[in-house]
Amino acid sequence: MDFESANPTVVKSIKQRDFLNTWLRLYARDHVPPAVAEFQPTRIEEDMPDLVFYTVDAAQSPPRLTIQSDGTRMASAYGHTGKGRLLDEYLGPRLAPIVMPVYYECIRRRLPAYTIAHIDDIYGRIVAYERLLLPFADGGDITHLIASLKTISEDGGFEIKNLMRGNDALPVPKLRTIIDRDLFHRAPGRIPSGDLLEFG
Structure with missing residues (x-):
């Protein structure tokens, strides 16, 4: 599975961008994934x-990834809660081969992953499924991941219940990236000191 190189601007959702910026501020100290307890x-x-x-x-x-909590929208999209289960088993044999490589690459690269896939709801409306994965470590191997999952439809309303399991068609990947460029947080509206022009 191929992944594009991207910078943080690839993330569309304002809230996901906020999460990413929080992670980047922590990452910028030592250029290693932060501890999950620091992510606030x-x-x-x-x-x-x-x-x-x-x-x-x-x-x-x-x-091996174990689900520790289950966002209500994810539980609705997959039809049932997954808390306490291994992610690959929760996804099942149809979805795991196209979903798990994204998590594995995030862990391997120790960097955020961002993907967009399209899937039809039960009424045939196209839904964009935007996934941001953030890796966390405690000085060594990756110990935790946090996933932010957004579902958006240009048609407006859509049916999220059983979205990921409600039809025979698998999600169609539209974008697969590892965010590995411009890994610094820049406060909006401020000019980095290196960009200031001096006039004599």
Whole structure:
């Protein structure tokens, strides 16, 4: 599975961009993934329905990911809760081969992954499924991942219930990236000191 190189501007959702910027601020100190306990974006409670938390056993090959919480929208999209289950088993044999490589690449590269896939709801409306994965470590191997999952349809409303399992068609990947460029956080509206012009 191929992944494009991207910078943080590839992320469309304002809230996902906020999460990414929080991660980048922590990453910028030593250029290593931060500890998950340090990740405290503002108003994270408002976005909890779109977040899924995983623990990672990176000693296994491939790594094993266990779902520690289950955002309500993810549970609706997949038809049932997955808390406490291994992610690959929760996804099942149809979805795991196209979803798990994204998680594995995020863990391998130790950098954020961002993907967009299209899938039809039960009424045939195209839904864009935007996934941002953020890796966390505690000085060594990746120990946790946080996924922010957004579903958007240009048609307006759509049916999220059983979105990922409700028809025979698999999600169609539209974008697969690893965010590996411009890994610094720049506050909006400020000019980096290196860009200032001096006039004599």
